[in-house]
Amino acid sequence: MLSLSAKRLTSLFGQKRLLSSFDIVYESYGDPRKVLVGKLREIEPLKDGQTLLKFLASPINPADINQIQGVYPIKPTVPAVGGNEGVAEVIESKTTKFKVGDWVIPALAGAGTWRSHAILHENDIIKIDNNLPLESAATISVNPCTAYRMLVDFQHIEEGDVILQNGANSAVGQAVIQIATDLRIKTVNVIRDRPRVEDLKKFLQDLGADYVLTEEECKTQLKDIIQKESAPKLALNCVGGMNATNFLKYIRPKGTMVTYGCMSKIPFKAGAGALIFSDISLKGFWMSRWNDENNKSSERYAMLDYISSLIISKKLKCPPVSRVPLENFSNAIENSMTGFTNFKQLLVN
Ligand code: NDP
16 A cells, blocks of 8 residues: 655755655546556646645545546546545745645646645635634535525525525535525425434434425425425525426426536426426536636635635534545545445545
8 A cells, every 4th residue: 555645855955855745546537436546646846836735635526526437527637636625735835825834725626636745836726714624624615615606696595585405415405504594594405215314304404404305205295395484486406307307396486496416317307387487497506617707706705704704603514524544545435436425525634
């Protein structure tokens, strides 16, 4: 097994300098359980404008898996380092914008975060608050931001409004529940049935979920909940299939269903009535595109500040994670590809 600690060699001047990084690399697209390998890579001296980063923790997200499978719109040139999200510490800097000790996240997707060290240009990183818990910092840039944007960008949602979501136990779903709670929006949450489903319902209710239904319970209980509360203006869909098809019956006229994933891999159907008579909008959202279009904008910093403040005030908890040393990535990949796991896999350095 490769040693994770980067090799330290003594330079001619007697100073210790990091010379190599441990990278989790795919040399061709395919099943991540088969194509990922650990490799040592030499680290070059820094040029002006660059920072040397030590990645502290990086999650394994569904998009990372899809990217390695070659079925995601972002297709890095191989060999490529896996991972798109994570938090790193600046350990050497040749820019005045970042100093040693700063915590940063990659500005855009495709950075390759499953590695012990990286050299990134100042334009390619964003500073975040060092006071965040490590696990929250490592997972701040994708899921909570996706949840936030979907809640605020598509409909004018006001206090007391109701939103509907499936995949509610996903990391995005958990962030939706907590941000909606802060915005005083009610959530109706749909999950898949499983053994001990009551434990998961309680977990989501403790995060602030107003209602949690299994897909099966939706068939008999969703209508009553909507009648008691009010019809949602907004539904968030990361599952697809019948689940999303059924949502269209309950969204109020001129409401919106935002699709941001398709975990079931089954398309949903939209009846003509939903579009013609209810004028429901079907929209998609992709955080990577939003970041491309809003990279380093004041709106992005305001969003990160808001999310950081929720985390620090303990209103937004990170989903339960399983910390896995970077060198044991094979186990983490396997676990991340097994359904019904309640833990996000987090590679730690
Ligand atoms: P997590 O790994 O935290 O959770 C995965 C979720 O998918 C769980 O709720 C899981 O439910 C559910 N799921 C898995 N397989 C199936 C299936 N066959 N049918 C129905 N549900 C299933 O995921 P994330 O929160 O990181 O991501 C959730 C989704 O959002 C993914 O599709 C991801 O690609 C997408 N996403 C999209 C973004 C965008 O910008 N568009 C940004 C971030 C995420 P269970 O516990 O029952 O297995």
